[in-house]
Amino acid sequence: MNARTPRLEEVASLAGVSTATVSRFLNNPAMVAQQTAQRVQTAIVETGYLPNLNAGALASNRSRLIAALVPDIAQSIFNDTMEAMIEQLSADGNSVVMSLTGPDNRRLEAQIDAALSRRVDAIILTGIVSDVETRKRLKSQSATVIETWGLPEDPIDVAVGFSHAAVGREMARFLHGRGYRRPHLVVPRSGRSQARASSFAEHWMADGGEQPSILEVNIPSHFGQGRLAFRGLADLENRPDVVVCGSDWIAQGLLVEAQAAGVRVPDQLAVTGFGNLRLAGDMRPTITSVDIDGARIASEVHRILRARAAGEALPSLLVDVGFRIIARESA
Amino acid sequence: MNARTPRLEEVASLAGVSTATVSRFLNNPAMVAQQTAQRVQTAIVETGYLPNLNAGALASNRSRLIAALVPDIAQSIFNDTMEAMIEQLSADGNSVVMSLTGPDNRRLEAQIDAALSRRVDAIILTGIVSDVETRKRLKSQSATVIETWGLPEDPIDVAVGFSHAAVGREMARFLHGRGYRRPHLVVPRSGRSQARASSFAEHWMADGGEQPSILEVNIPSHFGQGRLAFRGLADLENRPDVVVCGSDWIAQGLLVEAQAAGVRVPDQLAVTGFGNLRLAGDMRPTITSVDIDGARIASEVHRILRARAAGEALPSLLVDVGFRIIARESA
DNA sequence: AAGAGTATTGCAAGCGCTTTCATAGCCGCT
């Protein structure tokens, strides 16, 4: 009893125009005359027409599909960015298909295949250290590839993010300036985190500090690791006065454990996080963290995609959105 | 210099068969003879062929695209479920497109339009109380609609979840059994949470308890609300002995604030959460919570979609995956 | 040995759009 979903043709004949005109009205309203547009609009409403984007994608070779590859979403520091990305990209007719690459990138190749099979307009990579082969492969195909949250030296195509090295440097200066002397770094095993950590160490020592102690933790990082990290402090030769955590979760866990142990933060032990998640400001004491503006990243990505879609050249392939150290109570 | 991406035809001619055969090999390998399959496989590798799924979707009227509508991902209690969903559904050729409906469902209609325009095979709704009109609309169209995390009395199509009322009931019994007498409920303003709360109250009183006090909080719920909730306890006439929180985040925030105030948990004040997020087990004290098996929900959804794709009838439109109260230190 | 049944394959007609190219109408100028 359900009539088939209406096609462009039904709309066209109801409006007394050709399918070409309806298609133009839909994709480029400026091309059709006011009067015609009116009639077409009415016909669309009347028929309850919903375009078939798969057909459109096939014909136009533009899918309006964006693939977002991200390690995970359960405990991800990228979630704010992803959320902004989905919202902004969806706003003008794109759809975001999510792929989870997991802590290792084992499934990455397959996921890229899947994305390319959908003929996505763009692939957005977040927090992913693609290996050389994968990078080469991505370079040699035609969809736009946007790396976010890092600014690689040799981007695959376009990149929107910040310099992890700069974060490490600024954090070192910040803590040095506050008078801390013995930092301990809790570093998730991801290339990005490690880049921050080594930059931190480098600048810390350049400013006359001693080599910071380091604890590596697995990814994805989480609350529990902070607790373990705190306990590990006892084994250190000289007790640190500040723990620089690779994520706010770790910082939070460390804080909780410190409090349970009766250690006063920041007096006896200071703590910093990374990511400036909501909890950083909510935690007690509030957590000093590094804020990355996810919405800004998303809007830059959006801008880039629009430019690409319009066939415009991009002024720059590397967009630095910066970061801010948010000083709070914990350090 | 880049040759166009190969089409089915290139593969076919290289393998010395028709495009139909290659297509069959791809979609239903059992239909082609061993020898032929071998040749086709070789040709595929040789050409580096990647199917164009948009074309396939158009021709077969099956997109292998699944729309997942969820309120948010930044602070979502559904993330574990979503993650499992994406992983499982992606595993056999589907792609999941994410849509964020936000705390209100203002954009919901547009998002449904977008999904239908993609001719998705299914729409997965999570934690969304669609209004009557929307439900009616979803009912009257042909894609599979799966509601998750709740078991509506009148499902749109299929539902996979648990009974919020049962959670409220069991939690009431659990706490009653543990000897608590004055529960206080912190309830996010979402239909689901409220269903749990009213069921809790109902059964609590049926067991002879007094009407629990209630604090409503906005969604999405987060850490900070727990802290506020704790402070609000001071205004209550008789101090509760247990706070039943609508999410683990709230419970965590409450715990942190309680500890800062020197209140011992659970001796002076017990706390329960909901969702059994990772932090519930990591927090100190560990948080008593309600576990929902997201992976199970995902696999049921997956099963349902496979059945639908195969044209099989479903044994049941309502799948109850249950829940478990995880007793920990906080209550 | 003929007929029936089964396993493989090819032909070709779409799936529902977009877009190139051509046409028609109209305006202002010379």
Added chain:
DNA sequence: AGCGGCTATGAAAGCGCTTGCAATACTCTT
């Protein structure tokens, strides 16, 4: 009146697959 330059539209050729139907080649049965 004739012409160039617009603007608005239509005709129709695909986009790259899937799949119903038909054909072919075998394998069994009787």
